[in-house]
Amino acid sequence: MKSAVETLSPTRAKLTVEVPFEELRPSLDAAYKKIAQQINVPGFRRGKVPPMVIDRQVGRGAVLDQAINDVLPQKYIEALQENSLTPLAQPDIEVTKFEDNATLEFTAEVDVRPEVEIPAYDGLEAEVEDIEVSDEDVEEQVKALRERFGTLNDVEREAADGDFVVMDLQARKDGEVLEGAEVAGMSYQVGRGGMLDGLDEALTGMKAGETKTFSSQLVGGDLLGEEVEVEVTVSQVQEQELPEFDDEFAQMASEFDTAEELAADVRERLGRGKRLEQAAAARDAVLEALLEKVEIPLPETMVTDELNARRQNIEQQLMYAGITMEKYLEDAKQTQEEFEAELERRVRDAVAAQFVLDEIAKTEDFNVSQEELSExxxxxxxxxxxxxxxxxNHMFEHNHIPDLVQEILRGKALATIVEAAVVKDASGNVVELKNLRPDGTIGEPEAAEEAAPEAADAEATEAEATEESADKA
Incomplete structure (x- = not known):
């Protein structure tokens, strides 16, 4: 076999491959055997039909086609290896010349990994915001804790923002109650949001026993986004009574003896959560600083595939959350064009980051242990x-383990450049960054679990830290 490569662009190559007919013979023999098992010819047992008979019954051309289909993937891989090419997608293969007993020629155009020249990444500089835990932050967390131990008392007045109501809901379309669009005896806090547009406005001012109808759009199901009439009936209005934040409450709600000790612990946990957020921001800023130093040609097919995948993922998440794209864009104060432009920018940065981190991992000769993979x-x-x-089991069955290994290698590369960087906060203080895990995610998980809810949520998004970092670059 002979092969030659033509560079069509920094990210696309064309292989031209010539395969002598002699190298096709094993595939040709296998094709005859396979066809012999599939046909019935009088006078011959299944599987024992001679090639000459198959040629008369089926046709030599069908046998040659099957042989070519069998040999092409193998010869394509051999050509990649001969020319040291790393494909990034499925190739476009075309048979350009073939006759019986003659050389097979085919071409394969494929996106390939671009050559990346990594600049020096020791001592990259970046800046992040200061860590600040305000009294308001502490008060907010203390209030959330008091609400967990609050009691609800029925009141004989109109519902106001912050009150709880027990309500029945029915959604109607053309006068018919929609299946699955009704609830009974549901407790809901007025002003909380997250259900139906217009619900909070309808509930405000209602008393127990009153019914009101308003127009809204469904946020789930087959009629997502459809305009419906919603009837809400309030059976109870309840006022939440919060316990006093004193020593007695501290002893009931925590392991501390005094309210002062509990407040100090809340402040410390918030600080740990803020440090976690600062570390994540530093990681992102360092990667951004590195990407600014290098220009990487990106395979457009890869960018398009990733764009489509992310767009589909966003649409699914919005559907599960019961939010239409129009509502999402309205809340984000973005037009469709701005959303698409931002998404494409993030995807391009993410793809570029993958190439950069892969090259650093290769340069540093990183490897992945079984323990690291298991973790x-x-x-x-x-x-x-x-x-x-x-x-x-799912990862092994679908051959995703190499992808996970690559995630860890990229994480190690990211940790290497971050720990070698000089990151300062807005006040000029150096930020210590020695808490990255081997896969590049932020350490100190206990800090995230114990700290403010938003910090814990931030840690939960660390599964694919290198890609998410690139999004912000």
Whole structure:
């Protein structure tokens, strides 16, 4: 076999491959055997039909086609290896010349990994915001804790913002109650939002026993986004009574003896959460600083595929959350064009970051131990809400283990450049960054779990830290 490569662009190559007919003979023999098992010819047992008879019954051309289909993938891979090419997608293969007993010629155009020249990444400089835990932050967390121990008391007055109501809801379309669009005896806090547009406005001012109808759009089901008439009936209006934040409350709600000790602990946990957020921001800023130093040609097919995948993922998340794209864009104060432009920018940065981190991992000669892979599998399973063993089985069965290994290698590369960087906060203080895990995610998980809810949520998004970092670059 002979092969030659033509560079069509920095990210696309064309292979021209010539395969002598002699190298086709094993595939040709296999094709005859396979066809012999599939046809019935009087006078011959199944599987024992001679090639000459198959040629008369089926045609030599069908046998040659099957042989070519069998040999092409193998010869394509050999040509990639001969020319040291790393494909990034499925090739476009075309048979350009073939006759019986003659040389087979074919071409294969494919996106390939671009050559990346990595600049020096020791001592990259970046800046992040200061860590600040305000009294208001502490008060907000203390209030959330008091609300967990609050009591609800019925009141004989109109419902106001912050009150709880017990309500029945029915959604109608053309006068018919929609299946699955009704609830009974539901407790809801006025002003909380997250259900139906117009619900909070309707509930405000209602008393127990009153019914009101308003127009809204469904946020789930087959009629997502459809305009409907919603009837809400309030059976109870309840006022939440919060316990006093004193020593007695501290002893009931925590392991501390005094309210002062509990407040100090809340402040410390918030600080740990803020440090976690600052570390994540520093990681993103360092990667952004590195990407600014290098120009990487990107395979457009890869960018398009990733764009489509992310767009589909966003649409699914919005559907599960019961939010239309129009509502999402309205809340984000974005036009469709601005959303698409921002999404494409993030995708391009993410793809570029992958190439950069892959090259650094190769340069540093990183490897992945079985322990690191197992820990990564467990963490990914936990973050996706799956059983670790079931998640691992799925990854092995669908050949996704190489992808997970690559995630860890990229994480190690990211950790290397971050720990070698000089990151300062807005006040000029150096930020210590020695808490990255081997896969590039931020350490100190206990800080995230114990700290403010928003910090814990931030940690939960660390499953694919290198890609998410690139999004912000």
């Amino acid at each position: 990564h599998l467990v963490r990914r399973a936990q973050q996706s809400g799956q059983d670790p063993q079931e998640f691992a």
